[in-house]
Amino acid sequence: MKFSKAFRQALNMVLHSRLRSWLTILGIVIGVAAVIAIVSMSQELERDVTGQFDSLGADLLTLTAGSSRAAGFSPGRPGGFPGGATSSEEDIVLGASDVQVLKGIPDIITINTQISGSADLYYVAERGSVRITGVDEDTWSRVANIDLANGRTLGPADTNVIVIGGRIADGFFDKRLGINQAVTIEGRLFRIVGIIDDQSTSVYMPLDAAYGVLEDKEKGVYDTIILRVKDEDRIDEIINEVEKRLRLSRHVTEKEMDFTISSNQEAQKQRSEMMGSMTTFLTAIAAVALLVGAVGVMNSMFTSVLEKTKEIGIMKAIGARNGDILKIFLMNAALIGLIGGILGIILGILLSGFLPYLMGETAGMMRMFGSGGTTSAKVILLGIGMSVVLGVLSGLVPAWKASRLKPVDALRYE
Amino acid sequence: MNQHEVLLRLKNVSKVYQMGEVEVPALKEVSVDIMSGDFVAVIGASGSGKSTMMNLLGCLDLPTSGRIFLKGKDITRMPESDLATLRGGTIGFIFQQYHLIPSITAFENVALPLEFLEYGDAETTVKVKRLFSLVGLNSKMNNLPTQLSGGEQQRVSIARSLAADPEVILADEPTGALDSVTGRNILELLHKLWKEEGKTVIVVSHDLRLAKYARTIIELKDGRIKDVRRRR
Ligand SMILES: Nc1ncnc2c1ncn2[C@@H]1O[C@H](COP(=O)(O)OP(=O)(O)OP(=O)(O)O)[C@@H](O)[C@H]1O
Ligand SMILES: [Mg+2]
Numbered sequence: 001m002k003f004s005k006a007f008r009q010a011l012n013m014v015l016h017s018r019l020r021s022w023l024t025i026l027g028i029v030i031g032v033a034a035v036i037a038i039v040s041m042s043q044e045l046e047r048d049v050t051g052q053f054d055s056l057g058a059d060l061l062t063l064t065a066g067s068s069r070a071a072g073f074s075p076g077r078p079g080g081f082p083g084g085a086t087s088s089e090e091d092i093v094l095g096a097s098d099v100q101v102l103k104g105i106p107d108i109i110t111i112n113t114q115i116s117g118s119a120d121l122y123y124v125a126e127r128g129s130v131r132i133t134g135v136d137e138d139t140w141s142r143v144a145n146i147d148l149a150n151g152r153t154l155g156p157a158d159t160n161v162i163v164i165g166g167r168i169a170d171g172f173f174d175k176r177l178g179i180n181q182a183v184t185i186e187g188r189l190f191r192i193v194g195i196i197d198d199q200s201t202s203v204y205m206p207l208d209a210a211y212g213v214l215e216d217k218e219k220g221v222y223d224t225i226i227l228r229v230k231d232e233d234r235i236d237e238i239i240n241e242v243e244k245r246l247r248l249s250r251h252v253t254e255k256e257m258d259f260t261i262s263s264n265q266e267a268q269k270q271r272s273e274m275m276g277s278m279t280t281f282l283t284a285i286a287a288v289a290l291l292v293g294a295v296g297v298m299n300s301m302f303t304s305v306l307e308k309t310k311e312i313g314i315m316k317a318i319g320a321r322n323g324d325i326l327k328i329f330l331m332n333a334a335l336i337g338l339i340g341g342i343l344g345i346i347l348g349i350l351l352s353g354f355l356p357y358l359m360g361e362t363a364g365m366m367r368m369f370g371s372g373g374t375t376s377a378k379v380i381l382l383g384i385g386m387s388v389v390l391g392v393l394s395g396l397v398p399a400w401k402a403s404r405l406k407p408v409d410a411l412r413y414e
Numbered sequence: 415m416n417q418h419e420v421l422l423r424l425k426n427v428s429k430v431y432q433m434g435e436v437e438v439p440a441l442k443e444v445s446v447d448i449m450s451g452d453f454v455a456v457i458g459a460s461g462s463g464k465s466t467m468m469n470l471l472g473c474l475d476l477p478t479s480g481r482i483f484l485k486g487k488d489i490t491r492m493p494e495s496d497l498a499t500l501r502g503g504t505i506g507f508i509f510q511q512y513h514l515i516p517s518i519t520a521f522e523n524v525a526l527p528l529e530f531l532e533y534g535d536a537e538t539t540v541k542v543k544r545l546f547s548l549v550g551l552n553s554k555m556n557n558l559p560t561q562l563s564g565g566e567q568q569r570v571s572i573a574r575s576l577a578a579d580p581e582v583i584l585a586d587e588p589t590g591a592l593d594s595v596t597g598r599n600i601l602e603l604l605h606k607l608w609k610e611e612g613k614t615v616i617v618v619s620h621d622l623r624l625a626k627y628a629r630t631i632i633e634l635k636d637g638r639i640k641d642v643r644r645r646r
Contacts (some may be wrong), residue, residue, distance in 0.1 A: 001529055001530050001532065002529070002532055005529040012517055012518060013517070016517040310513070311515055313513075314513045314514075314515060315515075315526070315530070316474075316498065316501075317472070317474060317501065317507050317513075318501070318502065318506075318507065318526060318527040318530065318574065318575075318577075318578075319498060319499065319501050319502020319503065319527050319530040319531060319578065320498060320502075320530050321494075321495050321498040321499065321530070322494055322495060322498070323495070324530055406475070407474040407475070408469050408474045408475040411474070411509075411513070
């Protein structure tokens with residue numbers, strides 16, 4: 001039998017199949033969709049991570065209050081403080097004395113103090129929650145790695161002005177926000193001087209203004225201090241130096257260290273490691289989904305062979321060879337795979353567009369996906385190829401069984 | 415028409431069905447020659463082994479012992495793929511239950527044997543159309559089997575049995591599921607094929623009218639040949 005004729009028979013079989021077979025296809029659809037969504041997401045992630053790595057200065061250090069060991073994960077403080085609760089999270093802060101110490105380190109060329117929190121931003125009659133970062137306006141331009149879509153960064157002598165994230169400008173409110181427009185935050189009027197070329201909902205403002213807006217922040221207390229070093233190759237050395245000096249001034253031992261200093265290089269590495277293990281986890285889920293789909297196809301194929309036993313007998317009686325029957329049933333399985341694959345890809349593309357929204361802003365890096373449309377042709381081909389191969393593999397045994405049926409036995413089957 | 419040449423030969427053929435522990439002997443040491451161009455009626459009581467013999471003659475099944483020769487070739491020693499090609503090109507089947515494939519049209523059903531033999535599309539169309547006019551069903555070519563009456567379905571199945579231009583037509587109770595008028599039409603059609611197309615026709619039937627058409631009557635009883643009557 002010619003390939004094209006066998007294909008028509010197989011297609012006919014698919015088109016006349018019962019609801020059950022279509023449900024089987026659903027198994028493949030879900031598996032492929034999961035794979036497509038995950039692969040295109042992790043591709044995007046990779047691009048994003050490397051992009052940020054390039055843009056973020058490798059010569060920047062971030063200093064935050066609180067020990068990475070003490071905060072959160074470990075059940076008790078190491079060593080402990082005899083005499084009780086002398087130290088709660090609120091007490092551990094970064095302040096002017098720390099800045100003074102940092103200023104004494106010659107390797108540090110820029111110091112930028114920051115505080116952050118969230119507040120409501122009003123524009124005309126609309127309102128939205130945004131992330132406020134108060135920065136030292138004098139030095140911000142030297143530590144901030146931002147691309148401006150429009151306007152300028154903050155500078156010395158700025159007071160009631162802000163730089164906003166791209167998402168606030170476009171898509172947050174009914175009307176687009178532009179340069180020199182005024183918005184209200186916590187009852188204060190601010191003028192927009194810059195718009196960042198990203199998808200964030202961040203607002204940057206001078207430190208003094210931020211103390212007014214973020215009520216729970218005390219003046220002279222900082223959440224984060226960004227440091228810029230002279231020589232990025234010596235960054236580890238400098239970290240050690242900063243740690244040593246701060247421990248001394250804050251009267252803490254190495255074990256009790258109540259501040260954290262991290263380089264962007266390190267943060268970047270951690271992030272991509274986290275993303276990597278997440279991708280592995282999701283891929284495992286997708287693989288299980290695919291496996292379930294394959295078992296479904298095999299099951300459906302076995303039932304289909306049973307259902308078609310009589311037709312197989314008829315075909316053999318009128319001259320079908322074993323190979324012809326094998327061809328028809330394998331092609332049927334491949335077609336089921338193909339249809340499942342195509343539907344799965346459509347679903348997967350939709351999914352990879354929506355997933356970031358489902359995950360919300362918590363996964364900060366994920367915001368990028370909102371822009372969508374990132375499923376590459378390579379991924380699509382991979383999805384289709386995979387599902388067809390899967391279909392054929394799961395159809396192999398049933399098809400072979402069908403082809404070996406004896407014509408008399410098959411004809412007698414009811 | 416009646417060339418005296420042996421088309422099919424059964425030689426000491428026995429068939430035993432295995433039903434679990436029980437062995438059911440359906441044919442016992444049957445030997446018979448069927449001549450090319452003959453019109454054969456196989457008769458006998460229910461359970462006498464008629465269908466079993468037809469399946470063996472049509473290479474749908476293999477005997478437990480004995481030899482079957484088709485045009486001098488021993489089919490019991492042929493590999494399955496050769497057997498399939500032989501079935502497709504030499505033998506045409508007509509079944510009591512028509513056995514059309516329900517999901518494709520009458521036309522496609524008749525074309526199917528030709529597809530297995532890898533005929534080209536143009537040749538297939540010409541052949542199939544000719545067959546539909548031969549069985550008088552030109553207007554219903556594009557109907558699905560379910561859109562045809564029993565008699566019409568049997569005509570389609572006759573057309574299908576003729577598609578690959580086989581030398582022998584095997585029909586196991588072709589009129590069994592039809593009323594007597596439709597049944598007679600089918601028998602007349604088979605007779606026409608024998609007379610005008612020169613086919614060898616072997617029919618199993620309880621229909622006594624068949625005796626009128628048949629040149630040779632093989633009577634089976636309990637798996638053995640009781641009698642073979644030939645008209646000159
Ligand atoms: N697949 C089978 N398994 C077991 N026994 C079988 C099988 N097919 C036929 N038989 C037995 O073999 C014997 C002959 O059966 P066969 O079908 O050849 O009879 P028949 O002459 O065609 O009868 P009918 O006129 O009822 O069609 C019967 O006893 C039947 O029960
Ligand atoms: Mg019978």
